[in-house]
Amino acid sequence: MENQEYSVGLDIGTTKIVAIVGRRNAHGKIEILGVGKAKSLGVHKGIVNNISQTINSIKTAVAEAQSSAGVPIHKVTVGIAGKHIRSLQHSDYIMREHPDRYITEDDIEKLKDQVKKLVMLPGEEIIHVLPQEYKVDSEGEIQEPVGMHGKRLEANFHVVVGQMGSIRNIARCVREAGLEMEALTLEPLASSEAVLTKEEKEAGVAIVDIGGGTTDIAIFKDNIIRHTCVIPYGGGIITDDIKEGCSIIEKHAEQLKVKFGSSVPELEKDSTYVTIPGLHGRPDKEISLKVLAQIINARVEEILEMVNTELKAYGAFEQKKKLIAGIVLTGGGSNLRNLRQLANYTTGFDSRIGFANEYVANDKNQYLKGPEFATSIGLLMESLKIRDKRVLPTEEEIIEEAVAKAEPVAQPTAEAEKPQPVQRIEEAAKPKEENRRSKPTFGQSLMDKVKKFFEEVEE
Template sequence: MENHQYSVGLDIGTTKIVAIVGRRNAHGKIEVLGVGKAKSLGVHKGIVNNISQTIQSIKSAVAEAQSSSGVPIHKVTVGIAGKHIRSLQHSDYIMRENPDQYITEDDIEVLKEQVKKLVMLPGEEIIHVLPQEYKVDSEGEIQEPIGMHGKRLEANFHVVVGQMGSIRNIARCVHEAGLEMEALTLEPLASSEAVLTKEEKEAGVAIVDIGGGTTDIAIFKDNIIRHTCVIPYGGGIITDDIKEGCSIIEKHAEQLKVKFGSAVPDLEKDSTFVTIPGLHGRPDKEISLKTLAQIVNARVEEILEMVNTELKAYGAFEQKKKLIAGIVLTGGGSNLRNLRQLANYTTGFDSRIGFANEYVVNDKNQLLKGPEFATAIGLLMESLKIRDRKNGTEQPEEKVEIIETVPENTMAAEQPEFRTEEQPEIQTAKRKPNRLTIGEKIMASVKKFFEEVE
């Protein structure tokens, strides 16, 4: 089997790096053939801060994906996030030389290229130019102008911008890991591909992807991207709060969050405790689950308030811009117990957890079940779309099914667990808990950059 038949999504996250290999089968469905996962050691809040460690993590994830799929990996579609990402609205137009000829994809590309020449702040670069609505001569609110006649073609654009240095660092890591970067995609856009339905995008929906270092937001209305942003806080800062608030090591704090963490303290009993083994012969430590929930709640509420601020910035509380489909929570942080209830209360919108396996059939081992794989699957879907466009076989917009064929023993022990001798035990005791205080298509320029370097 030739490599060009396959696509690869590479999610370079703050806590993990995931590579997923897939292809379209004879029925136009997507088969996931291999998954590789490695701990992310050189990324902080979505930004690469250690080149060599990031390269090593990418190599490890890609090697595992190659091993499980039996396919050599050369090209990857990569996700980007980070606190440096910002977005803006821009309108632009072109005057067509021959209005008697109908508008083609080439005309739209000319208009996009014109927008890409916008002057940015020093050190910034345009990542995406996303058309929203078009206007042909005097006719407005056109979503698909191809095939129409007109002299003046105008459009409103959602422009996503990032720091040039951060973009170059990601490109360098991918390049030095022996890979070619096929495309760079904003992570919340990739996640939305994997977990949102067309109906939700039409009705109005916000996807909130809570990762390890950042919380990424994308808002859709009338099937058009309306707003994107990156909040520089994610699940990692909740772990830090637990570590400081409970005076325990980071490994135990992460395991406490995953196994027992809750976003709503009122749903936890005062009398339920978890025992954490002491270090090197020190006495064990008892932590009330209600106290744990209070620590988690304080930080999650702060993140959700930031989400609320972004919803208000878009205008989600106005009648015309109302998000009828509410909020879809995804990413590893959305696994937190009772998060959906807290999101409903804090934002006032109905929410659901977005699982990427809505697109996965025959996922026998449930490897891709968790929302933490939403971005990687979305990047794979984006990569397949790029291949389809190049091959002239673009698939119609419909719900995509992914057939999971990863070997059964792959990633069998990925779930975080306490070692047997350190396994905390929940104990019930009628004691009053102590109160604790509590105090993330520029490919041409990227390729050009490397050509100049080389």
């Protein structure tokens, strides 16, 4: 199988590292070829804090994905998150040299490159430059300017910025794991590709990806990315709260959260208990599921209040910016029971759980159905987009090919097949206008004849 036929998404998360290999089938859906998963040991709240452990985890996940897919993995599209991520709005423009020619992708890339030269705070680097709306000359609110004519091309941009050190650490881990980083993508953008519909993005929607170390937010309205941010709390801190509140080890706290955890204490019975085995002969411990839910509820409410703050910062409660499609909860943390009901109550928006299997064609055993794979599948989709863009011909190439096919090809004659002297080729290459100018005029001919006559008389 050729390497170009498939793509790879690599999710370097706080709790797990996932590598997914896939390709697009004839119907446009994603066919998963292989999945590799490893425990993430060197990442804390989305930031690499142990290089060697992260490299080993990446190698383990990629080796498993290679084995299950039966193909070698060389290039990967990687996700990035962490509390160092921030976003800003910026407007910029370029003046086109040839306004009589229509706007192409090259003009848009030139405008993006100009935005990438923005001066950031010390130690920061631009990750994404995302166009929102374009303006060509005096015409505004243009979604797609390619093909239009104009002198001034202007756009509003959503710029995503991150710490240079964190970006370099991820790049180093990927490189030393023997891989090439094809692209670096903000994780909430990747998740949105996997779980949001076009209708939701148009109506207005916020995706809330609750991961192990962070909660990532991306807000869309009118099919345009409007706001992104990363909250430095996720499922991991809920596990820590259970461990401290119930005085148990982390392994048991995680199992309690996954199997019996609930976000709404009022829905749990006072008489329901679960038994945790004691350590090394110590007596077993009984924990009330209502108490467990109260511990979880306190932290989840805090996270949702932070989400609410970001929604207010965007202006989601204004009539013009209202999120008609509400909230889509995804990520491993969204598996908590009754989380959707609590989100509805806390934010005032309708919410649903976002599953990533809608675009997957061959997930028969529903292994990838869980929302914890949303980011991984989104990164795979981003990688496939990059590959398709590289493989598909540009508009200019299509036009040139069509013109070439339309022009009649002259059949070579026997005379034309003979090799011509260099002098004749050079003469043939000169424009006819130049040949006409080289012919002497009547006055020049007369002067030449007179000059020749006097020369003969002198002789």
